Amino acid sequence: MSVNEVRQHIGRTAHTRQMLAVSLALALTLLLPGCTSQQNPANLSSTAKVVFTPKDYQDVMWDSIMARFPDAVRPEVPIVRVITDEDFAPLYEQCMHEEGFEVEVYEDTGFKAFVPEGQDEPFSLAMYICEAKYPRPTEMGVAEDDASGHLLYSYYRDSLIQCLTDQGFEPEPLPSETKFLDAMSTDERYDPYAGLLRTGGLNFSDWETLNEECPQRPAELE
Known part of the structure; x- marks a missing residue:
């Protein structure tokens, strides 16, 4: 071709x-x-x-x-x-x-x-x-309240990380829920997509297609 x-x-x-x-x-x-x-x-x-x-x-x-x-x-x-x-x-x-x-x-x-x-x-x-x-x-804006933080953590743990793994990506390890919530308003905030972008594991051209397969956030937070 x-x-x-x-x-x-x-x-x-x-x-x-x-x-x-x-x-x-x-x-x-x-x-x-x-x-x-x-x-x-x-x-x-x-x-x-x-x-x-x-x-x-x-x-x-x-x-x-x-x-x-x-x-x-x-x-x-x-x-x-x-x-x-x-x-x-x-x-x-x-x-x-x-x-x-x-x-x-x-x-x-x-x-x-x-x-x-x-x-x-x-x-x-x-x-x-x-x-x-x-x-x-x-x-x-990237700030979340505590209720959203708990929901987001559950979504990462129960759905998103496995979905990204199934698509061939290697997201950064999920911290404990306590550490996750403590870091929500800091520059250590955990986000699987941000980690992939930061390490070069995800290209911008692939971002939207992947987000359709593995939504970045749960529907409850849209």
Whole structure:
């Protein structure tokens, strides 16, 4: 096969963006030692937000690329401007075209791209460049109350960790419930998805598909 057609679902819906942002927030607190108090869940109220800068987001995206392509060389990418979701489609299509790839963006579902065989790494680099040039604001509160914490722990223990394992992933070991609850409002907060993103065990391009098979949170907390 000379050409592979790849349909990438990259989380344009509000729900998917929200759930990915939770994992990003937690991954960033451990990936980035220079995080400010704005990015530290220990300082959050139940209505506070975690806000990452475009540079933070670039760092997390690049860690994901390095997990797949360890010899990749990170390009210097100047930020053109911060955009809205409404701006995304035409700018992304144009940028990817300039990088040598034709993509078609679908509203709320992602995009379709034609990737020549053997071009997975250049395609991933092109995605990184275009996302870095035109970042979108990313923010999400991560605080939970005690009742939600107990429910979340039970869901991780009884469902999510086994589901991720069945899908071929190796989530970090679940701590005791006491330790889990004590860490809920700190940068040591346990989250299986955040751990996979942080260690490179999960790529952003696979995140939405996996979340459909193994929802990140129980339905009661949606």
